[in-house]
Amino acid sequence: MTSNRGQSAMPIGRRLLLLSVSALAATLPMAGFAQAATLTTIDYATESSGNAMMNNMMKVCSDQTGITIDRQAVPYPELVQKVLQAASSNSLPDLILMDNSDAAQLADGGIIVPITDVGVDLTGFNPSIIQVGAYKGKDYTMQAGVNTLALWYNTDMFKAAGIANPPTTWEELKADAKKLTSKGVYGLSFPAVATEEGTFHASPFIWSNGGDFQTLNSPQNVETLNYIAGLLKDGSVSKSVVTWAGDDANDQFISGRAAMMIGGSWHLKNNEKASIHYNIVSIPTPKAGEQVKVPVGGEAWAVSATADKGNAKTFLDCLAQDPVVLKWAESGNYVPSKASVLDQFRKDVPDMVPFIGSTAGAVSRTSVLGIAYPKYSAAFSAAMQAVLLGTKDAKAALDEAEAAATGK
Amino acid sequence: MVLTVDTIKAPDTTRVRRKFNLRRRLVPFTFMAPAIVFLIVMFGYPLFYNLEMSLQHVTVGTFLTGIAPFVGFDNYTDLLSDPLFISSLQRTAIFTVLSIVGQMSIGMGLALFFWRAFPFSTAIRAMMLVPWLLPLVVSATIFRWIFDLDAGVLNYLLETLNIIQDPIPWITSVDYAMPATIITNIWVGIPFSMAVFYSGLQSLPKEILEAAHLDGATSWQRFWRVILPMLAPLTGVVFTLSVTYTVKVFDLIYILTAGGPANATQTLATYAYQLSFRNLDWGHGAAIGNILVVISLCFAVFYLRSFKKSLAAEDV
């Protein structure tokens, strides 16, 4: 009502009011209307320590941004289903913390939107980790930390068998495993169950030998499966691996029934309490001196199609900051996705150092196959199991798998 | 007009009779109404939804947008040319037949055993329901341990008793995985058959049994000629429902073997799950679901035929 020219004529009282209101507004958190803002999230950290960690992390950024978080935790196998149920009843959570391999599927269905569209700043993140959450050329996820696989070995058993150094090549792995096998103890354990876990743990071998999952029956893959089957034939690996999930294989290792295991960084917390002495190194490669290629797992944040993009950006930007990424990685036993915090991380969590080297060779399972990956993975694990049990030879099994995956 | 009883009474009773008839027609519905409403509300939509989904190309996006192009019977024809579907169908048949034969015969045997009370029979019989009570996640895990190749208690016992020389790879071989799964499923299903048959036996009229006994019939004859026929309606229900439940069995197999090794225990139910939730291919998963319904319906039809006959017999 007052024109510019008349502003100087504004009554003192009103001007003071304006000043104090704007002063007050300046002290409000950056999010503007943030005091009333809530974001709903969903994740699968239902297990007690993971649950506590999530609550802590949410609080860190909740306090900083002023956005309240309404968090829902569901069991791991149910997350995608829950998200889809929510989509169909128009009640999608705003932020989804999912297994990074689910990104392609959710992106394809339009359930999540590209994170770059939301405007989240991903500078400083390891490009190969960003790539894991990419689909059709767009980046969909922000992954603060990754977990990956390494070779765990029982130092006491190595000493007793007279092996000075852990194996670095496939030859050495085969020989050491055989040497370490005795009554009641197998040389090596790893999960080869018929679910995604089986494929996940076999992938370092597949990729490091030059093969991949797009062409299941490549000569490299045949060679790889023959190698792994050879370990079973030697008696160094129990046939029961085809029924073992990650936890079962880990149980074998920490109870002293396996001298070595292929296992993930997520076992660290649990294995701290174990009574055996162990060390962790990179998974052996076919030839000496090569960089091992490993899958990266872990949870990644994505923004759902119905979320308030402004609030989502604010919250995720908070989670993407260096100190928060470091805290996330340290409390969750992840390798941080930002190179800038790695030095500090090395100092704080020396146990995780072996995993850092491996993540340099991170490969995404879904970057080429996208939403077709699960089909290829299922075909592969059926082939792998048949070869491990000796019911089919590698070439035949993989040919069949290739036909099954591409046929439909 | 000749005054007869009829002519005097007729006018009044017509109106009363109409009212009475209407009330009579309504009475059955007062008994049935809650059930009918319940069935429509709880099952109407799922029945339709299940069928609809199998005729569409359903993707992840469908859940958000509701768009799912109609593809007719394509999902079904795709399955028919899928070798994994065919083999899963065969495995489902084997799994179902052997499970039901095992459950029902052992269940009936136990019901007969417990029929005449003996000291502590009530307590022991109550404990026999435990397999049904345990959460499946726990039962399947325990059997995984029991069946373990190296450290499982079953192999340990069999080797100690010298029944076998080498440990049997119960769930780690393509040959033994299915038998192990069937054994576990029979174990879980015994209580159902046993409890129902036991109650049925208790309700049998004593006079007929005593008459048969007096007539000199042996126990064997009494069972097959007298008891079993009298239990026919109950047996029919148990059989049909057992088929329905068994073809749907999923949790047990998934936790025990995850459908492996190498698809050795992949049944239609587990394959449908893999299609829907691992491959996110709901159209084909729903198609398998409907095929399972059709299979169960075939058995139901047999039951209904005999049911209709028994209904007619009741009218005599």
Added chain:
Amino acid sequence: MYRVSLARDLLKLLIGLLIAAIVLFPLYWMINASFQPRTALLAAIPSWFPDPPILEGYMNAIAGQGTALLTSCFVALSSAVLSLVIAAPCAYALVIFKLRFTTFFIFVLLLVQMIPNVVMANSLYTIFARAGWLNTYQALILSDASLSTPFAILLLRAFMVSLPRTLTEAALVDGTGYWGAFMRVILPLSRNGLITAGLFCFLFAWSDFLYALTMSTKQKIVPITLSIYQFIGTHGTDWTSVMATAVLASIPPIVLLLAGQRQVTAGLMGGAVKE
């Protein structure tokens, strides 16, 4: 004669115990495991008896799962009652009234039980989400009742069919009407069937996991099945505590079982009562 009877009874008891030992071996293994430390559970040679037994598992179980057990009890009991209330009159009507659609109705009862569980879960989720009934007791009770009601109708029908029509007719002559006949004559005589059906309804609801998982988006209603599943968690399984929880979770149904069985034997020994 007395001697022979006693001998036969003892023989039966021995055989009964042997059968129980075989059938319940996994239960013994579960209880055994619930008292063993993790290292013993992973050992190469199975240990038959916990030595010494540890109570940590049970302490974790009680601390974590107490509420879940109560929730399960409440939901399962309500669901069983609801099922019986719907099923019993329906079963009676199917038996006593010559309804033309009886066969079709039985067909529907069988058909609805064939719907894959996951489809049911998704559909019910949609319905209850629209009604705003997610995370409520009524949604879970109704869903669990849907597991058992068709079965209860079929089972009760099979029981009631063996009761003579004369019972109903006598009651009708007395002027009580069909509902009177049902409540005063048929229901008491069907105690056998009602308890068996009720038991199964309770057990179906008690062991339900899928609907409990589907209907909850917040951790408000967590029955024991869901609780155990979450206990197992994403990484690192504490089998001792899981087994302890399983043992605890089995106790209420077993108690109910024993109570129910006594009712059945106290009731009709020897079939339908004839006037």
